[in-house]
Amino acid sequence: MKKLVKVVAAIIENKHQEILCALRSPRMSLPNMWEFPGGKVEANEDIFSALKREIDEELSCKIETFKEIFNENTHEYETFIINLISIKCRVVEGTPTPSEHSKLIWLKRENLDSLKWAPADIPAVKQLIKEK
Known part of the structure; x- marks a missing residue:
């Protein structure tokens, strides 16, 4: 059975x-694909705390999260299944700086579909584009 x-x-x-x-x-799984930054939720951790911790670790900045889930979907990859929960937030301290990622860019919603997204992130991308 695949790990969720x-x-x-x-x-x-x-x-x-x-x-x-x-x-x-190139060192990550799904190399050279775009995603929304974040990471795994640890045992006994709520999703909002997990996201703040991951962004602090990955992007060296502090965020404030909105209190509701923006998008949630489950995607089956070859070796595992991902339950991806996207949450809107904003930076409250520091500037996002990549440590694990190759590059960070800021894009308007209508230009998001110009990137090659990781499959699990696509539903949230589509929802963002529709928001306008």
Whole structure:
């Protein structure tokens, strides 16, 4: 049976209504695909705390999360199943700086579909584009 991994992703929007997109590095699984930054939820951790911790670790900045889930979907990859929970948030301290990712860019919603997204992130991307 494939392992189910619970992952939280941050949809970080800046004051120009741009969304932060992160490029997975060649060392990561799904290399060179774009995603919303985030990571695995640890045992006994709530999704909002997990997201704040992951963004602090991955992007060296502090975020504030909105209290509801923006998008949730389950995607089956070859070796595991991911339950991806996307949550909107904003940066409250520091500037997002990539440590694990190759690159970070800010994009307007209408340009999000110009990137090659990791499959599990696509439902949230589509929902963001529709929001306008």
